[in-house]
Amino acid sequence: MSWLTRMFSSTIGQKLIVALTGLFLCTFLVVHMTGNLQLFKDDHGMSFNMYSVFMTTNPLIKTVSYILYFSILFHAFKGLHLAYKNMKARPVGYAVVNGKANSHWTSRYMGILGTIILVFIVVHMNDFWAEYKFGHIPYVQYTENLESGEITAKPYADEAGNPKSIANKAEETIVSINGVDHKITITKDLYAEVAETFKNPLLVALYLISMFAIGFHLYHGFQSGFQTLGLNHPRYNPAIQFLSTWVFAIIIPAGFAAMPLYFLLIK
Amino acid sequence: MSGNMNLTLKVWRQKNKDDRGKFETYPVQHISPDMSFLEMFDVLNERLINEGKDPVAFDHDCREGICGMCSMFINGRPHGPLQGVTTCQLHMRSFKNGDTIVVEPWRASAFPVIKDLAVDRSAFDRIISAGGFISVNTGNAQDANSIPIPKDDADAAFAAATCIGCGACVAACKNASAMLFVSAKVSQFALLPQGQAERQERVLNMVAQMDAEGFGSCTNTGACEAECPKGISLSNIARMNRDYIGAQLSVQKA
Numbered sequence: 001m002s003w004l005t006r007m008f009s010s011t012i013g014q015k016l017i018v019a020l021t022g023l024f025l026c027t028f029l030v031v032h033m034t035g036n037l038q039l040f041k042d043d044h045g046m047s048f049n050m051y052s053v054f055m056t057t058n059p060l061i062k063t064v065s066y067i068l069y070f071s072i073l074f075h076a077f078k079g080l081h082l083a084y085k086n087m088k089a090r091p092v093g094y095a096v097v098n099g100k101a102n103s104h105w106t107s108r109y110m111g112i113l114g115t116i117i118l119v120f121i122v123v124h125m126n127d128f129w130a131e132y133k134f135g136h137i138p139y140v141q142y143t144e145n146l147e148s149g150e151i152t153a154k155p156y157a158d159e160a161g162n163p164k165s166i167a168n169k170a171e172e173t174i175v176s177i178n179g180v181d182h183k184i185t186i187t188k189d190l191y192a193e194v195a196e197t198f199k200n201p202l203l204v205a206l207y208l209i210s211m212f213a214i215g216f217h218l219y220h221g222f223q224s225g226f227q228t229l230g231l232n233h234p235r236y237n238p239a240i241q242f243l244s245t246w247v248f249a250i251i252i253p254a255g256f257a258a259m260p261l262y263f264l265l266i267k
Numbered sequence: 268m269s270g271n272m273n274l275t276l277k278v279w280r281q282k283n284k285d286d287r288g289k290f291e292t293y294p295v296q297h298i299s300p301d302m303s304f305l306e307m308f309d310v311l312n313e314r315l316i317n318e319g320k321d322p323v324a325f326d327h328d329c330r331e332g333i334c335g336m337c338s339m340f341i342n343g344r345p346h347g348p349l350q351g352v353t354t355c356q357l358h359m360r361s362f363k364n365g366d367t368i369v370v371e372p373w374r375a376s377a378f379p380v381i382k383d384l385a386v387d388r389s390a391f392d393r394i395i396s397a398g399g400f401i402s403v404n405t406g407n408a409q410d411a412n413s414i415p416i417p418k419d420d421a422d423a424a425f426a427a428a429t430c431i432g433c434g435a436c437v438a439a440c441k442n443a444s445a446m447l448f449v450s451a452k453v454s455q456f457a458l459l460p461q462g463q464a465e466r467q468e469r470v471l472n473m474v475a476q477m478d479a480e481g482f483g484s485c486t487n488t489g490a491c492e493a494e495c496p497k498g499i500s501l502s503n504i505a506r507m508n509r510d511y512i513g514a515q516l517s518v519q520k521a
């Protein structure tokens with residue numbers, strides 16, 4: 001056995017994998033949440049759709065996204081595998097356990113919280129990621145008045161009114177209309193897809209439950225990851241704890257949860 | 268005597284490692300609040316012996332909180348309801364007249380039940396044998412002042428060295444993980460100059476033995492620290508993680 005397999009087959013080494021992938025997923029959540037805030041922009045979804053094009057075509061982002069898919073799978077597999085082995089480390093359980101006397105419940109239910117998140121990720125990627133890549137998302141044509149900044153949108157259709165598609169994910173041209181420069185942008189309308197999907201109250205409920213699961217998973221998980229890496233010091237523990245609670249357990253899940261609620265209740 | 272209590276004990280009885288075991292219910296009367304938890308068991312056992320029955324087997328030795336032998340899981344918590352206290356130092360004044368108290372052995376595949384409440388904790392001994400020591404050639408003791416040690420390091424090493432190896436950390440942990448114990452035994456040397464020579468080898472070998480014994484992995488629930496009668500800190504686990512990862516990446520031996 002090489003030292004590398006020896007290290008990653010030890011309990012500490014396996015926890016290291018869970019922590020590194022978990023913390024990487026945390027950085028992803030920050031980017032994903034802030035990027036998606038563009039859904040709230042009142043521009044017929046133009047900036048959100050252009051952001052989607054960027055995120056699916058930029059080579060650097062593409063590379064990172066493959067690391068991301070791999071991380072999700074590896075994190076879930078290793079996390080659940082360890083949870084299973086940990087159950088086997090106590091084959092005969094206690095008749096009475098007073099868990100709340102010594103630990104926070106989130107730390108004891110990471111496997112269940114993670115499983116809820118895993119179900120969510122599958123549903124979520126099927127709704128949007130697979131739909132965007134392989135499904136039939138209509139195209140939209142934006143006309144932006146470059147002097148006033150006004151944006152109008154209409155479905156991108158042929159003369160007979162049938163939806164059209166273009167090879168590229170976005171096309172931009174500058175045309176002059178009545179002597180004023182306008183930018184015409186044609187792109188896949190993921191924004192419309194999002195708005196449509198979030199009209200379904202059951203799906204919105206699943207999203208909300210999942211955001212609670214993510215919040216609780218990270219309330220314990222974010223700071224736990226640092227402990228696993230061996231980073232525990234009174235100098236920076238308060239900062240880690242603060243980020244765990246405020247950013248990862250509250251702000252990020254709340255930001256995500258606001259999106260389906262916005263389309264269901266307001267838009 | 269006034270203030271004495273009548274209690275109901277539900278105690279795990281198991282003849283040997285292969286027996287399935289079950290709870291037995293024993294009423295105990297006239298228990299003084301000043302008795303220790305183990306003394307209450309002495310009272311029960313005396314009665315069982317007088318009745319010609321098999322007394323309840325439980326581990327104990329010093330009965331003053333320093334040897335780490337006593338090991339009872341009381342109403343869902345190792346060493347009972349108090350913090351920083353072993354079972355032998357737990358007194359009956361922590362309970363109320365009429366209480367039902369459930370007493371179970373430590374539960375872990377690495378700690379098989381020997382009989383009733385006594386479990387086999389030799390897994391801890393094997394972890395210590397794997398590296399929980401420093402190798403010293405015999406001869407005169409070195410002059411203490413020839414090895415300067417910063418006070419903070421000495422204090423932290425001493426705090427880690429207060430671990431009595433009771434196994435309450437394993438018993439409390441939902442994963443039956445021994446990380447708090449092993450990290451205390453790794454840290455007490457890692458913090459001192461005398462421990463440096465074998466520092467990397469020690470952590471690698473002790474963790475390997477810990478895994479071989481079948482203890483679970485750490486999910487940082489903190490239950491161990493909360494239940495440890497000696498208040499061993501989770502920061503020792505972080506130190507062991509650091510040392511372990513560092514040693515795997517840099518140890519001289521390939």
Ligand code: HEM
Nearest residue numbers: 019022025026076079110111114115118221224225228486
């Ligand atoms: C956005 C998604 C996720 C993020 C950001 C995330 C993040 C984290 C972090 C930071 C940890 C702490 C690691 C440590 O204690 O060292 C963790 C632990 C864990 N995660 Fe996740 N996780 C996610 C999804 C999942 C999924 C889908 C599963 C399983 C189906 C899962 C299962 C677990 C388990 C079981 C643990 C506990 C492992 C342990 O502490 O030993 N997680 N997660």
Ligand code: SF4
Nearest residue numbers: 430431433434436495
């Ligand atoms: S770390 Fe604490 S609970 Fe664990 S064996 Fe040592 S003294 Fe007992």
Ligand code: FES
Nearest residue numbers: 330334335337355
């Ligand atoms: S009997 Fe020695 S610590 Fe309890």
